[in-house]
Amino acid sequence: MTRYWPALFLILLLPKASLSGQIRGCTDRLALNYNASATLNDGSCRYNPANIKPMASLPLQGLLAETSGLIIWNDLLWTHNDNLDTNIYSVDTVRGSIVNTVPLANVENIDWEEISQDNEYVYIGDFGNNYGNRKDLKILRISKSSLTSGSPDIDTIGFSYSDQTDFEPADANQTDYDCEAFIVTDDSVFLFTKQWTGRKTGLYSLPKVPGTYIARLKEEYDVKGLITGSVFVATKGIVVLTGYSRTLDPFFFLLYDFEGNDFFSGNKRKLEINLPSHQIEGIASSDGIKYYATNEHFSFPPLINVSQKIHIFNLSSYLGNYAGLKIPCPDSEREHIISPVPVRNLLKIRSLPVMIPSPYALINLTGQVIVAGTLDSDESMIDVSGLSPGTYILRIGENNTHFYKLIKD
Structure with a gap:
């Protein structure tokens, strides 16, 4: 009998790139370790530090002092507060003024921290959890058609974390089960937690239909900061997280060229934002290039008093080529x-x-x-x-x- 085991063993030892003809490596020309021969992004790209500032900043009305989430829909920005306010607000993108106030009846705002959307629904995350002891974490789902008709139709997605077993109240801001960011894909909700002690983010998934679920931990990633907002530009395959350091130095965390819903499998780049002491908590974009971000009012008398604002950013220098703008990039012939x-x-x-x-x-x-x-x-x-x-x-x-x-x- 012919024996093939040695040959089969050698084949199994070959790297996947050899079998498929693909070369794994960093495929982003903006990276320090760009590999011009690589055809398959292995998520290894490393970047120089970068610091950005907004193209413009617009004041927000006092009614939005605690703005805590942001989306773009029907050419307007939509936001909410993270206090007891149960309204959502549409905001003009040019002046930052409130256009509409939409009350959500028969719901409670325990700690609304984020707003997201898909084609049919708007979702509001009532999952702020500064003490790590909440057992009523939920996401409100509101049909867009009912919002435009003036009679919001609301249902609920409840959840708990798959790896949380201790619900004893921690000291304020000493838990890894706080959350202020989530995105919605074709069939799922993905949560990005705010880990106060670990300075990482946990990526959890659950269905996006009404019910009560266990949010499954997919992975953790060390963002070296506190994640407070997120946006998913599905048409471009881009996720941008926003957050800040313990000293309130805000940043964007770019995720792109990833596989499926493995958001941390592709390029990961942190952009520091030159807005010290700005507690940025909401981010929105419709094209993956122009981004709106909001900060809530923050004061630390007598040294700091930062009012609530909308900031407008152009990230074409960092995402333009990936998003299809074909911006000229330096290469081996044009340093x-x-x-x-x-x-x-x-x-x-x-x-x-x-x-x-x-x-x-x-x-x-x-x-x-x-x-x-x-x-x-x-x-x-x-x-x-x-x-x-x-x-x-x-x-x-x-x-x-x-x-x-x-x-x-």
Whole structure:
């Protein structure tokens, strides 16, 4: 009898990439460890630190001082408070003013922390759990058609956590079973918990139809912060979480190019937000590029008094190519991309991550260095508004030096 066991054993030992013809690795050109040969993203991408700021910020009315969740629907932002208020509010995206107030009858707001949606329903998460002792965690489901008719039709999805066995009240903000973020997919709800002690987030799943369920823990991920909001842009395959550190330094946590509902299997990138002491708790987007985020009022007299606002962000530099905008990216042939040319005020320089940090200098045609500094980010901005119109040379790097012609209007 012919024996095939040794050959079969060797085949089983071969990596999956060899069997399928796929090469596993980091497929994101914006990453430090980008592998141009990789055809299958293995989730290993690493990135330089990045810091962003909003394009604009709009004040919110005092009625929304405790805004705690956000969606975009019918060209309006919709939000709610996390106090006893049982209304939801639609908000103008241009001025930040309240357009409609919709009361939800016969429900209680114990601690509404998040709002989400699918094509047919709006969902509100009443699952704030600062002491870790709640046994009445739930999500309200409201049909969109009933909201537009003015008579909201509400049912309930109740749940408990699969791995929670201790319901004795903890000290305030000392539990890993608080939650302020969830998304809705075709058939499921996915919760991203706010772990006060672990600084991680637990990803739990449960059905999205009315009933009482056990939310199953899928995995934990170390986000090194407190997750307070989420948005799922299904058409682009993008999840963005928002949160903040213990010292109220807010951030976005980008998840993209993942497999199915394994949201942490793809690219994971943290963007620090230059809004100190802003307790950002809501985030929304319809296209995966332009994002709205809200912060609730926060005060720590006499040092801090931050009013409630909507902030608008453009993440095209980080998600544009993945979302299909085809934004030019640096590569092995173009280590830096300079725009706009000609330039009037701000010069944008996008660089390969491995080129950062790099010294730069703007030199006039007589050889005089007019401006000098260091590029310390994949995307850097240089203010040239004070330069006289004319032609300049931009020099980047020391040992591996690059030169670019620059026209200043």
